[in-house]
Amino acid sequence: MFYTCLFATQGLDLKTPIRGGATDDELRTMIRNTWENRGDRYSEQRAAHANDEHPVHKIEMYYIGG
Numbered sequence: 001m002f003y004t005c006l007f008a009t010q011g012l013d014l015k016t017p018i019r020g021g022a023t024d025d026e027l028r029t030m031i032r033n034t035w036e037n038r039g040d041r042y043s044e045q046r047a048a049h050a051n052d053e054h055p056v057h058k059i060e061m062y063y064i065g066g
Contacts, residue, residue, distance in 0.1 A: 002031060005040035 001011040012034045017027060 002034065004035060004038040008040050 002014050003011040012030060014027065014030070017030065022030075
């Protein structure tokens with residue numbers, strides 16, 4: 001499973017296409033499309049609001065087990 005964010009609840013299934021004989025180029029395209037069209041941009045959103053009156057609370061990796 002390919003997750004685009006630590007907080008993602010869904011990911012891209014890569015096992016099925018690999019087992020189905022997908023080529024490296026097909027897998028690369030799937031991953032690129034998933035990455036470019038993702039909606040979970042936690043770090044980018046947090047950085048954009050860093051100077052706001054009520055900035056987004058930063059969740060550190062050690063806190064969530066990373």
